[in-house]
Amino acid sequence: MEAKHQILIVGGGNAGISVAAKLLKKDRKLDIAIIEPSEKHYYQPAWTLVGGGVFDIKNTIRSEAKLIPNGAKWIKDAVSELLPSENKLTTKNGDAYEYDYLILAPGIQINWNGIEGLEENVGKNKVCSVYGFDKAPYTWEVVRNFEGGRALFTSAATPVKCGGAPQKIMYLASDYFRRQGLLGNTEVHFMNAGKVLFGIEKYRKSLQKVCDRYGVKQHHRHNLIKIDGQNRTATFRVTDGDGNTSEINETYDMLHVTPPQSAPDFVQSSGMTDAHGWIDVDQYSLQQVKFKNVFALGDATNTKNAKTGAAIRKQAPVLVENLLALMSQDEIQGAYSGYGSCPLVTARGKVILAEFDYSGKPTETFPFNQAKERRSMYFLKKKVLPWMYWNKILKGTA
Numbered sequence: 462m463e464a465k466h467q468i469l470i471v472g473g474g475n476a477g478i479s480v481a482a483k484l485l486k487k488d489r490k491l492d493i494a495i496i497e498p499s500e501k502h503y504y505q506p507a508w509t510l511v512g513g514g515v516f517d518i519k520n521t522i523r524s525e526a527k528l529i530p531n532g533a534k535w536i537k538d539a540v541s542e543l544l545p546s547e548n549k550l551t552t553k554n555g556d557a558y559e560y561d562y563l564i565l566a567p568g569i570q571i572n573w574n575g576i577e578g579l580e581e582n583v584g585k586n587k588v589c590s591v592y593g594f595d596k597a598p599y600t601w602e603v604v605r606n607f608e609g610g611r612a613l614f615t616s617a618a619t620p621v622k623c624g625g626a627p628q629k630i631m632y633l634a635s636d637y638f639r640r641q642g643l644l645g646n647t648e649v650h651f652m653n654a655g656k657v658l659f660g661i662e663k664y665r666k667s668l669q670k671v672c673d674r675y676g677v678k679q680h681h682r683h684n685l686i687k688i689d690g691q692n693r694t695a696t697f698r699v700t701d702g703d704g705n706t707s708e709i710n711e712t713y714d715m716l717h718v719t720p721p722q723s724a725p726d727f728v729q730s731s732g733m734t735d736a737h738g739w740i741d742v743d744q745y746s747l748q749q750v751k752f753k754n755v756f757a758l759g760d761a762t763n764t765k766n767a768k769t770g771a772a773i774r775k776q777a778p779v780l781v782e783n784l785l786a787l788m789s790q791d792e793i794q795g796a797y798s799g800y801g802s803c804p805l806v807t808a809r810g811k812v813i814l815a816e817f818d819y820s821g822k823p824t825e826t827f828p829f830n831q832a833k834e835r836r837s838m839y840f841l842k843k844k845v846l847p848w849m850y851w852n853k854i855l856k857g858t859a
């Protein structure tokens with residue numbers, strides 16, 4: 462089958478649905494189709510809380526059909542190839558769609574096969590991860606049944622969605638161990654492929670104090686490369702200050718893994734990606750650098766913000782403004798600031814709300830110091846933000 466739509470949106474996740482809803486709010490007559498294979502839509506930011514035993518996984522899932530905005534057509538299929546020089550794409554079902562304008566919002570791909578032994582062990586053998594609807598509940602099972610010993614929490618060498626999540630689950634677990642009286646005979650290790658605990662100094666200082674409270678030992682430039690589930694041993698590639706590498710083995714009694722991530726495979730051959738495989742857009746206008754009738758937002762782009770839903774909330778109105786300007790042959794003026802936000806859960810009932818933009822400067826919403834751990838910000842993370850997501854963000858009104 463062949464069909465054509467004025468605007469095609471690839472991906473009906475956080476970004477795709479938000480942008481479709483916002484476009485239709487501006488103009489009900491737009492001909493918009495969303496290509497999305499999944500019947501389920503997930504509120505991923507709560508998976509960390511699920512892993513920490515404070516959120517029900519069932520409340521992170523809704524039917525995609527109910528979220529497609531009125532006026533948009535849902536094509537329940539997956540894109541297999543993008544052909545931007547023909548203004549066309551093809552799908553897994555063998556159909557082809559043409560478009561006048563294309564919006565790419567396919568999210569991130571989790572590469573469970575990117576670490577030797579991960580795919581076979583994750584979800585069993587005390588190897589867990591909050592990076593998956595089907596995996597987050599096992600994380601809580603591992604934390605809840607932990608009896609002391611060595612708890613390892615890794616962060617990845619690639620960009621990941623919600624760069625704070627690897628730490629949030631570590632703090633939630635540590636807080637649980639503390640409450641159970643287990644911290645005394647537990648070693649918590651943060652095995653970080655990056656160079657620092659957190660990129661923004663203001664929040665790093667507060668997070669350092671949180672690590673000190675739980676006795677977390679930090680190991681930077683330690684990249685997980687192999688898991689031996691049977692012998693409960695993880696291998697890390699360690700890079701020293703001069704760039705020399707070596708390998709070390711660490712035993713564990715629980716291992717929380719942040720898997721390597723990338724833009725989805727099908728965008729790689731599109732001619733629209735940068736050298737690292739992310740969709741290449743102007744970081745302010747969100748317009749694809751080569752194909753001017755293509756825009757992209759969300760986790761799959763190469764903008765240098767924190768890959769979060771919070772970033773999408775600021776990207777979506779800019780993209781909509783710029784696309785509508787292009788369609789009316791006006792000048793593109795909307796500029797995304799690089800805003801991203803990370804509610805860093807540091808304990809049950811405590812959150813540091815990090816907010817910052819491309820400049821790396823904090824851009825805080827509230828009139829108090831957000832680097833301080835606060836109960837009110839925990840309430841925001843656990844109650845207000847999920848409500849906002851389902852009722853405002855996906856409806857295009859926030």
Ligand SMILES: Cc1cc2nc3c(=O)[nH]c(=O)nc-3n(C[C@H](O)[C@H](O)[C@H](O)COP(=O)(O)OP(=O)(O)OC[C@H]3O[C@@H](n4cnc5c(N)ncnc54)[C@H](O)[C@@H]3O)c2cc1C
Nearest residue numbers: 472474475476505506539540567568623759760769770771
């Ligand atoms: C553990 C965890 C904690 C997080 N914590 C936070 C947080 O505290 N705050 C925050 O703001 N953000 C957080 N995030 C990040 C947030 O969930 C993402 O940034 C956001 O979902 C990205 O939206 P997206 O639309 O780009 O991708 P997604 O929401 O993942 O949607 C992508 C969609 O594209 C579809 N798709 C994939 N391939 C194809 C294809 N071939 N064809 C068509 N469609 C396709 C997928 O099925 C999916 O529905 C967290 C994420 C995780 C995993």
